Amino acid sequence: MEEVETAEELIAKQHRKEKKDLQAKIQSMKNAVPKNDKKRRKQLTEDILKLELELTQKHENELKQFRTLPRLANNEEPNDSSKQTRTSKAQKRRDKKAAFEKERESRIAEAEVENLAGSRHQEGLKLRQKLMERHLQIREISSDGHCMYRAVEDQLTERGAPLSLKELRAQTAQYMRSHADDFLPFLTDPSSGDMYTADEFEKYCNDVADTAAWGGQLELKALSQVLQLPIEVIQAESPSIIIGEENVKPPITLVYMRHAYGLGEHYNSVELLKDLANEEEG
Known part of the structure; x- marks a missing residue:
């Protein structure tokens, strides 16, 4: 007997179909615009991103609506012993496989609901919109404790003035040691609230230079002066901030993500939208 799909499974299936259809439409749109027509390619990139965002928002709204609907009890077949027949081993295997697949589809659908309603997804949508307006996209940086420095390293490499992760950390620590009065008031013992002692500050700087200690605004302030x-x-959730505005050169740009990973905060780099980057290379 054919298994009846749940509402969650039907929604997930429909969403996958709509995503596939959109990708086919996007490919058709790309094929229709000559690669050497920079103006139309630029507009195409914006149109594609808007379509993707609209579909994501549509799916999110549909899943939210589904979540608020009362759940109907699963229909059960009447227990009619006169209609019961002996089930073969092969049929049992098929039934077991079908039940497994049904449960898997249900888990996927539930995960989609959780993901679309979650902070990480909402943050990603807002960041993508902000970056799209500037014809930028995120360039992923590994989450290993060095993400802020690696993002700066990536931006400097794009400018043709690379500094290694080790150099960035060492110079950041040295600048902080040399300008202790600018940094010490912002460093306190979390258990007592007391400002760091000279020894604690030296250990903090050593960690900046020699470990995978996470970097934040203090280290960015030091890096801005070093560079x-x-x-x-x-x-x-907030307007962009610029650290080291007194330096009149064009800024390097990072993306701060509060909900990016299970461990929390994370920095990424940015790059030109792919289609625009390909045009410039052309």
Whole structure:
């Protein structure tokens, strides 16, 4: 007997179909615009991103609506012993496989609901919209404790003035040691609230230089002075901030993500939208 799909499974299936259809439409749109027509390719990139965002928002709304609907009890077949027949081993295997697949589809649907309603997804949508307006996209940086420095390293490499992760950490720590009065007031013992002692501050700087200690605004402030460059940080919930505005050169740009990974905060780099980057290379 054919298994009846649940509402969650039907929604998930429909969403996958709509995503597949959109990708086919996008490919058709790309094929219709000559690669050497920069103006139309630029508009095409914006149109594609808008279509993707609209579909994501549509799916999110549908899943939210589904979540608020009362759940109907599963229909059960009447227990009519006169209609019962002996089930073969092969049929039992098929039934077991079908039940497994049904449960899997249900888990996928539930995960989609959780993901679309979650902070990580909402943050990603807002960041993508902000970056799209500037014809940028995220360039992923590994989450290993060095993400802020790796994002700066990536931006400097794009400018043709690379510094290694080790150099960035060492110079950040040295600048902080040399300008202790600018940083010590912002460093306190979390258990007592007391400002760091000289020894604690030296250990903090050693960790900046020699470990995978996570970097934040204090380290960005030091890096801005070391590099003599402003550093712009784009974030989802607040306006962008620029550290080191006194440096009049164009800033390097990072993306700050509060909900990116299970461990929490994370920095990524940015790059030109792919289609625009391909045009410039052309």
